[in-house]
Amino acid sequence: MKNDGVADAIGGLLDTYNDEKEAMQYHVQLKNGDVSDFVILPGDPGRVEFIAEHFDSATLVADNREYKTMTGKYKGRSVSVTSTGIGCPSTAIAVEELANVGAKTFVRMGTSGAMQDFTRVGDKVIATGAVRYEGTSVQYMPIEFPAVASHDMVAALVNSAADAKLNYHTGIVQSKDSFYGQHNPEGMPIAAELLQKWEAWVKGGVLCSEMEAATLFVVGSYRKLRTGAVLLVAGDQAKGESLTKEEYKQNMTESINMILEASLEIEEESSNG
Amino acid sequence: MFNNKIEQVKHLPLKIGEVARYVIVPGDPNRVEIIASVMDSYTLQGRNREFNAARGTYKGTDVSVVSTGIGCPSTAIAVEELAHVGAEVFIRIGTSGSVDNSVEKGDIFIATGAVRDDGTSKQYIPIEFPAVADFKLVANLIKASKDLNIDTKVGICQSKDSFFGEVEPERMPVAPYLDYKWKAWQKGGVGASEMEAATLFTLAQIKKLKASAVLAVEVSDEETVKKMTQIVLECIHIMEMERLNEK
Numbered sequence: 462m463k464n465d466g467v468a469d470a471i472g473g474l475l476d477t478y479n480d481e482k483e484a485m486q487y488h489v490q491l492k493n494g495d496v497s498d499f500v501i502l503p504g505d506p507g508r509v510e511f512i513a514e515h516f517d518s519a520t521l522v523a524d525n526r527e528y529k530t531m532t533g534k535y536k537g538r539s540v541s542v543t544s545t546g547i548g549c550p551s552t553a554i555a556v557e558e559l560a561n562v563g564a565k566t567f568v569r570m571g572t573s574g575a576m577q578d579f580t581r582v583g584d585k586v587i588a589t590g591a592v593r594y595e596g597t598s599v600q601y602m603p604i605e606f607p608a609v610a611s612h613d614m615v616a617a618l619v620n621s622a623a624d625a626k627l628n629y630h631t632g633i634v635q636s637k638d639s640f641y642g643q644h645n646p647e648g649m650p651i652a653a654e655l656l657q658k659w660e661a662w663v664k665g666g667v668l669c670s671e672m673e674a675a676t677l678f679v680v681g682s683y684r685k686l687r688t689g690a691v692l693l694v695a696g697d698q699a700k701g702e703s704l705t706k707e708e709y710k711q712n713m714t715e716s717i718n719m720i721l722e723a724s725l726e727i728e729e730e731s732s733n734g
Numbered sequence: 735m736f737n738n739k740i741e742q743v744k745h746l747p748l749k750i751g752e753v754a755r756y757v758i759v760p761g762d763p764n765r766v767e768i769i770a771s772v773m774d775s776y777t778l779q780g781r782n783r784e785f786n787a788a789r790g791t792y793k794g795t796d797v798s799v800v801s802t803g804i805g806c807p808s809t810a811i812a813v814e815e816l817a818h819v820g821a822e823v824f825i826r827i828g829t830s831g832s833v834d835n836s837v838e839k840g841d842i843f844i845a846t847g848a849v850r851d852d853g854t855s856k857q858y859i860p861i862e863f864p865a866v867a868d869f870k871l872v873a874n875l876i877k878a879s880k881d882l883n884i885d886t887k888v889g890i891c892q893s894k895d896s897f898f899g900e901v902e903p904e905r906m907p908v909a910p911y912l913d914y915k916w917k918a919w920q921k922g923g924v925g926a927s928e929m930e931a932a933t934l935f936t937l938a939q940i941k942k943l944k945a946s947a948v949l950a951v952e953v954s955d956e957e958t959v960k961k962m963t964q965i966v967l968e969c970i971h972i973m974e975m976e977r978l979n980e981k
Contacts, residue, residue, distance in 0.1 A: 589846075589866050589869045590847060590864035590866035591864060592862050592863050592864065593862040593864070594862045601922075602918055602921075602922045603915055603918050604861050604862065605849045605850040605851050605861060605915075606849050606890075606918070606919070606922055606924075607847035607848060607849060607850070607864035607865050607866060607890060608864050609846055609847035609864060609866055609890060612846050612869075612872055612873070612876075612888055615869055616869075616873055619869070631869045631870075632869075633863070633864060633866055633939065658860055658862075661859050661860055661863070662859075662863065664859075664940060665859050665863055665936075665939055665940050666939050666940065666942060667863075679922075682890065682922050682923045683921055683922050683923065685923060
């Protein structure tokens with residue numbers, strides 16, 4: 462038989478997948494017991510430590526590629542934070558592997574660009590659904606399937622945002638694959654499609670643009686996970702506005718505290734089962 | 735699109751001002767009076783084609799009931815024209831089939847989103863856009879059902895255009911395609927299959943209206959329709975109280 466080496470390699474990967482409870486997960490480098498049932502998902506690995514500073518305690522459990530994970534406690538509840546890297550492809554890997562080792566609830570925490578007049582920099586957007594303008598979720602589910610967050614997670618986030626008296630919105634966000642396709646659509650070979658679709662999303666009332674939520678929600682539906690997303694509006698292309706460094710940090714803290722308070726409304730489940 | 739001087743819309747038997755802010759939208763015109771009869775009082779406003787209209791009050795709140803007919807094409811017409819004559823909040827009451835094994839016959843299902851397996855919503859916005867129900871409306875439907883001690887399930891439904899493509903897929907020329915998609919919806923956790931929600935949700939989002947749907951799974955008896963109506967009317971009451979408090 463030819464290609465034995467390849468077959469072995471693939472077999473090895475499958476073993477990793479099949480022994481999901483025991484095995485060290487290939488990309489996130491986590492095994493059962495390393496993470497909480499509740500995981501916060503920022504995009505940037507450089508943001509993981511800052512997020513964990515808002516826990517009461519936290520330890521670093523893994524750091525591989527763009528995936529950095531810290532696990533700890535907040536007001537007695539166990540919580541983890543894992544970075545996904547930018548984009549839906551690396552996010553799907555993170556969510557699948559975290560679910561393999563017992564994570565049940567996933568809340569993305571990220572930044573976004575405003576798409577409506579009333580979504581102002583500093584506002585927090587709690588996503589109820591996401592436009593699937595990305596290539597990963599269609600390798601899970603046909604495009605007609607809606608990328609929707611879990612109702613109970615959205616409700617918990619709305620409660621914590623209201624309690625903290627934050628400016629927040631609930632609604633649909635746009636997930637894209639090409640960052641520069643949004644920021645410089647005219648320069649792209651498919652400019653006409655990019656511009657036309659953007660206008661359709663704006664008319665459809667889409668609140669802000671980001672790069673990971675759609676796949677998180679679709680993979681979550683398929684793997685029966687609880688999902689949500691809090692997106693800080695960090696910039697506004699149309700108005701030429703963005704947050705200063707100080708404002709940004711303050712707003713990040715607000716987003717983090719909002720998610721941590723919402724985690725207390727989600728009943729803690731064993732991540733070992 | 736509409737000539738504002740012509741108050742009578744083209745398809746519905748209604749003029750501007752003849753509809754309540756809250757509208758219950760069943761598919762079946764014959765279900766309109768059954769639903770309206772659960773209110774404290776109602777009057778029938780007339781019928782044209784599949785669009786049958788009634789208006790009444792429940793706990794002091796003005797509520798309309800207007801049928802959409804079967805399918806997203808006639809639903810889109812109903813929603814456009816209802817919005818034109820003054821409706822703002824749309825709650826579909828309908829029947830459905832079960833898709834995955836999380837729902838079973840007799841369940842009452844509240845939809846948070848819908849699979850856009852329809853042709854109409856694509857003539858409004860590209861397919862990547864999700865058909866999502868209004869969050870607040872879903873939250874109040876859940877609250878109302880808990881207040882009334884009626885069990886419900888919450889999740890994603892599928893909206894299709896071909897009824898017989900669902901019930902007898904094997905006899906269709908596109909049988910493998912239907913089978914492949916159906917299996918995907920099952921794995922994706924879709925609970926109920928019906929024929930109007932995707933366009934209702936998409937159009938509501940575009941037109942800045944609120945919409946949601948309450949579906950009975952594999953039953954369509956009068957008692958179940960009335961039970962769903964109770965949930966919906968109680969939800970409308972909660973929303974109207976909230977609205978008056980905010981004022």
